């Protein structure tokens with residue numbers, strides 16, 4: 001079987017192992033992976049992975065010729081059709097913050113902008129490259145005055161209840177952004193318009209598309225796939 005050479009780097013052993021472990025857990029719902037031995041194993045893994053995590057280390061940028069051709073970047077959503085933003089869409093930012101805010105896309109675009117070209121890793125075994133731009137979650141945390149007791153950040157969407165919660169250090173990593181652009185254009189509906197989470201430090205399923213809410217919280221709240229047995233930490 002010949003694979004596109006540009007697609008070669010991605011299936012690193014580590015990504016593959018993470019993927020197969022997640023699938024093994026996901027395939028057996030009745031095992032309740034958060035309890036018993038598997039739960040203990042996952043908690044151990046989380047401690048281990050977050051201890052190794054360097055909150056400032058950047059994911060490598062990809063060269064321009066590694067870009068996945070237009071239309072070839074896979075598209076995922078759990079709704080039956082491409083979710084479309086409700087009229088008057090705005091992002092609610094709340095939880096343990098000094099000043100909860102409701103922000104329009106214009107408001108978000110006035111904040112400092114981050115751009116990068118990095119590789120996406122999905123547990124299903126594919127990877128792809130695009131450039132993304134948007135505002136860093138750390139800028140948002142600063143804007144609303146996130147409390148130090150908020151050690152987790154939850155991201156919610158208008159795509160059939162899809163959501164995910166993140167550990168604080170990964171959410172505040174400089175490459176974790178609320179993206180409103182892809183490949184130099186406004187974010188298309190298939191990829192999460194008007195706003196999605198993007199990051200160099202997590203697997204694909206942590207990067208919630210079609211955002212509606214960002215909540216700074218004292219506890220982790222799971223996630224759409226995480227509650228179905230996929231690993232919660234899911235670092236790349």
Ligand SMILES: Nc1nc2c(c(=O)[nH]1)N[C@H]1C(S)=C(S)[C@@H](COP(=O)(O)O)O[C@H]1N2
Pocket residue numbers: 073074075076077078121122123157159162190191192204205206207208209210
């Ligand atoms: N709202 C929402 N966000 C989502 C998903 C989804 O189904 N719904 N799928 C996740 C998965 S598994 C991946 S790999 C990426 C895919 O992003 P893409 O559709 O831009 O390729 O989005 C993630 N975020």
Ligand SMILES: [Mo]
Pocket residue numbers: 076121122123124204205
């Ligand atoms: Mo994915």
